[in-house]
Amino acid sequence: MRVVIAEDLFLLRDGLTRLLEAHGFEVTAAVETGEDLLSAVLADKPDVAIVDVRLPPTFTDEGLRAALAARRELPDLPVLVLSQYVEQLYARELLAAGSGGVGYLLKDRVLDGTQFADAVRRVASGGTAMDPEVVARLLASNAADGAVAALSPREREVLGLMAEGRSNSAIAQQLVITERAVAKHTASIFMRLGLQPSDDDNRRVLAVIAYLDR
């Protein structure tokens, strides 16, 4: 799987490259700025681009804007945005750009290499990877929503993991329950929230996030 990285801090860029190579990815380019990202992506046509939100020269949300621009140039280019902090606002903008193939994670998540590599693969294959903190805040801002409040604690856990973009088997593994139990929970959640059930993992994630993000 071929990856382009955009990260301005040498230590992190180097660390990310090594981490990804250790997990069997091929890093075709590791660049420092948003502009370089765009040209690298257009030249290499990678399976996924991993981008830091803050990049030179402005050190604001340059990386996010570069990622969105890259997606406009190469529609459906999977993009995983990393950040020192997460904002629902940015998650919303990423999700609004195309359908699927989007990730938004705290930089802390690279500390767990296996999970991180998992998220990169998920995004590269058109799935979604939302940071648990984004999801937690989504759920918190929906605390007053009657339908969400009526879910059982276990169902809310499953809802959170679904919103992160996990598949049924991943959720089952995380919660140490059977996949059938997960399927039962998801069916119940979709019914209570009044959502159309779907077998497609990604469509399911988007439906859940869209519901929480109203």
Next chain:
Amino acid sequence: MSGAASPTTARTSRRGLWPLAHRSLLGGWHSLAFSALLLLGLGPLLAVLIVILEAWDTIMTLAGQRVGGPYLTSAGATPVVLILATLLYLRWLANLTRSLAGRWCGTPILQPYRPAPQQPGIWRRLRWLATDPATWRDLLWLTVNALAGTLLVVVPVAMVVYGIVFAILPAIGVPAARLPYVGIITAKGPGAGLVGVALIVAGLWLAPRLLSSYGALISLLLGPTRRSKLSVQVERLVRTRSDTIDAGAAELRRIERDLHDGAQARLVAMGMTLDAIDRQLDADPAVARALLAEAKDSSVKALSELRDLVRGIHPPVLADRGLVEAVRALALDSPLRVHVASELQGRPPAPVESAVYFAISELLANAAKHAAPCDAWIDFRYSAGMLRISVADDGGGGVDQQHGTGLRGIEKRLGAFDGVLAVSSPPGGPTLVNLEIPCELS
């Protein structure tokens, strides 16, 4: 005269004549009210006269020129209370005149007084009143007002009253001859009616015009002088500056404490764990592995604490996107349904953005804490060098500006930029908070 032309005429007259009449009648009524205020001013004028005569009497007595005065009973004993009461009454009257002038003459007038002393005490209050130059200007106003006010507000009123006496009363059958002698105009017969109507019309025509001159006169005498404006401003600057310094120091102390107890402590612990791992690596790989997990956990917690700290110092989204987008991000995190609207064309200076952001953050948190689930509206506007933000919610209300420490904190934070905060929150809601900060947009 009839037909097609008449509707146009009617419309024109509605457009032209009615507002004119309305303005004139309003002017007449306002002149009448100001004339009544002139009468209220006679009291202190009399009191001032008495005080002057008393003083004169005292001086003469002390000089041995005369024993006992003919004006009031005991010389030198003019009660301090009378002076104090007179000055306070004068202040009340001047303030009333100021606010009425703002409403009726179109010239808003600010109060020029120095702030009242904090401690009680009749002498302290007296000194406060007597040493304020504004008090003496009030007295000057009182005197000038008695003369100029008569010309500017009493004359039109008098003209209308004369007009009524000469035109309307005879017309409804009260013969002019049986009226008491009311003035210099003594026309009789049908001519009197004409003169009367002319007087009414002229008086009403004059009233609004003279009122605006009267407003200018009041503002000249009762408005703050350059000097008093500056002294008020200096006083406010001293206060807000010390507030700002205090707040800055407290904030630095908090950051220092958070770093010391948080990230710094975790890094120390992590270093020690790594050292332990180093020792256990060969002896007991299983223990080393467990310690590694612990170290990793520590680093995640340290990162999360640093993130919270940064958010509290200067939220990254504020630097990235500016005030309005940062508030939208805040709105997304709030359990309330927050509607954000903005007419801002540019960005305020960074310190103002930061102060406003934290103010709104606090207000939203308050609304979410106190109020039942509700909607909130945040509205950004900018005009004439003033950034105006309103934060409203339809929750339970009952927010007290004086006693909420959060609100006082916001007030202090905005005070550093000459900004102000106004809260309206009746029990039962809704709550409306208005923030105003003078600044330039870029």
